Amino acid sequence: MTSVLAYGSEWWFAAAASLFAGMVDAIVGGGGLILVPALFSLYPQVPPATLFGTNKAAAVWGTAWAAQRYARHVELPWRSLFVAAAAAGLGSFAGAWGVTQVPADGLRRVLPFVLAGLLVYTLAKKDLGREHAPRHRGRREMLWASAIGGAIGFYDGFFGPGTGSFFVFLFVRVLGYDFLHASASAKLLNTATNLTALGAFALTGHVAWPLALLMALANVAGSLLGTHLALRHGAGFVRRAFIAVVAALIAKTAYDAFLR
Template sequence: MEVLIVSAASLLAGFVDSIVGGGGLILVPALFATFPTAAPATLFGTNKSASVWGTAWATVQYSRRVQLRWAALAPAALAAFGGSFAGAWLVTLIDPGFLRRALPFVLAAVLVYTLAKKELGRHHAPMLARRHEAAAAALIGLVIGFYDGFFGPGTGSFLVFLFVRLLGYDFLHASASAKFVNVATNIAALVLFAAKGHIWWHLALPMALANVAGSLLGTRLALKHGAGFVRVAFIVVVTALILKTGYDAFLR
């Protein structure tokens, strides 16, 4: 029964994550609810063992239809890999719980800014020179990669927002780009969690297959409806993240 529950959660997580990020909002709580006595690092590692496949599949699907700026994304992915590895290593040593109270407020600021800027992310207009764009993307990858390895909720949404706000991408290109960077952060964290024995491999395969299936559905929907649809999905997911992280931080 546990396998069916977490696989269903992984399917839905892959669907949401492939559009705009936020799959961890679904899968991580499902894992904690299903296995309440497990070590947090083990559940985080098991989450990565599934989400990395859905994210990688989404990246391939997007790259076939969306022109990605590889000169910026390659350094971003490398920096994200290093940042995520460092964050994953740190979470095996200390509890990231101190971030729980700050996260809802950071997400609320992102949401308010997005709602206030009606045209934000509707048009794809990269605004930095190639070298500066690569440096900015690498910095985004490093910071968000570390956050993903250490804590994680909202990683995809943060990447999308920063690609839109700082690099001038529309929401569709930002989501596609975020997937590529997110693959790097997931692989880094997965390597470290696996090395430390924090993955339940018997759950990895069914959860990965379900995550890929959800990712396939989500990417098709995003590519069909474009940046406007992804922007609405972003607002919905960030709102849900605020409610969930706020509840966890202050009411639970």
């Protein structure tokens, strides 16, 4: 592991970024929008794969912790979601393989426009995600949830930015969940995609484990705060957080695609 990642003051900045990212991610997803740029800024000499792997090694704990916290307070269709999580994990693995075969440059330029459309739709539909009224039951719900898991899981492995937001939006729009139930469901699927990606990074030696451990502890602390806020303030609060995160994602992905 490169000596640049040895213990230093940068670790505490990374931990602070991880705490804030864990809070945002627990509420609505999008923690990577905070943590990944922070790592790239703190460690410009480190290979990107190592920074991505270290990010996953920290973030997966916060996401998993948020999933179990939501599970204790929000009633969810666990049978459908476990199948969907398996589909998301397989999709993420396929996406990670796909990105080694096909460049993602085209998707990088399209993504800001896709996110902008998602944001405009959410703002136009003022009641979207405020009421929890599932449209499907049983096997039909499982099939739709698995389709969402596989598709967005593939995207996460192939490219990644906004994965949590896409999960939340599709659970609201396709399955009829409110934003709180959608965010809770997204945590389980996002845990599966993060674990798959982490496995790939770990097997190739692209994780700085000591730094990742400190960041993981901070990420779990942020996750505790984020889930507390979401559960206390409900679907309306999560909807507002979703709009803010998607707007930030549009700015970040547009800058990466056209200005950098």
